Amino acid sequence: MANQDQLSDVFATLRLRSDVYFRADLSGGFSILVPAERRLIRFHFVLNGVGGVRLGGDWVEMEEGDLVIVPNGAGHVIADCPDRAPVPLPDVLGGGAMGEDGVLTYGSGEGRLQLLCGYCGVDEAVDHPVVAGLPPSIVLRTRDLGHEPWILASLRLLALESGLAAQGMNGTLSRLLEILLIQTLRRVPPPGEGAGYMAALADPKLSRALSAMHADPARPWTILDLARVAGMSRAGFSDRFTRTVGLPPLGYLTTWRLLKARRLLRETDLAIDEIALRCGYASLPSFTRRYKAAYGIGPGAYRRAERPR
Incomplete structure (x- = not known):
């Protein structure tokens, strides 16, 4: 990872x-x-x-x-x-x-x-910290x-x-x-200086937790599980992750699961219930509710809109 x-x-x-x-x-x-x-x-x-x-x-x-x-x-x-x-x-x-x-x-x-x-x-319906956390201007x-x-x-x-x-x-x-x-x-400050998604990727401990979520979004992660991956205490990990990324650990996990599902709906022919399972949702109704709450459209309707006959 x-x-x-x-x-x-x-x-x-x-x-x-x-x-x-x-x-x-x-x-x-x-x-x-x-x-x-x-x-x-x-x-x-x-x-x-x-x-x-x-x-x-x-x-x-x-x-x-x-x-x-x-x-x-x-x-x-x-x-x-x-x-x-x-x-x-x-x-x-x-x-x-x-x-x-x-x-x-x-x-x-x-x-x-x-x-x-x-x-x-980028996809305007989604809000990922890597984009939301950009400064007002960048000069090279x-x-x-x-x-x-x-x-x-x-x-x-x-x-x-x-x-x-x-x-x-x-x-x-x-x-x-x-x-x-x-x-x-990729031009981010050293670990411990500054905040944002890229600062989290530059932080060895937070990066391990992010890698774990990205590699296995279907796993029923808890904050304690992720803290162990990061090699930190539960409270210390939760506080540092939230301050740096701008979302709590499980909030980021939800964001990533739904983004992953959005990509699978768009690019594969997998059944929607299979996509739900791969993205950490044990039931199709719970996945559908969460997806629609995030994007204003159900997963089936999104797939039909993205892949017209």
């Missing part, structure tokens, strides 16, 4: 997907309000020039090679300076700024910022990544591929955004 790749397992279950919105070529004094949109994780990669992102009251400067990530679909402003009044993105698009080449061209005058803008998304600066060549290589490949304009470019860029998201999530 120690070598189980839990992060890949989580994102496969959450149905991670990505795409490129457009390239932006912004000049002069500009300020564009990007509206809030569902639970998308937005990306702005600087191909050339300087500018910044304003998120709430915070201003994040960015320059060539930097990547700014805005999680949870939050609205934000892209501008040349922090105090310029923004124009909503729909108004910019409505003014004919989007060209047939997929480049959004806006503004005039001195100064220039060229961006590649895209997003990653090439000048700070000398000790992390794997992320630096991904950023450089993103820049090279965006300039290639070859067949398959969007597909390649989309996969690179997913790679960068996962690489970024």
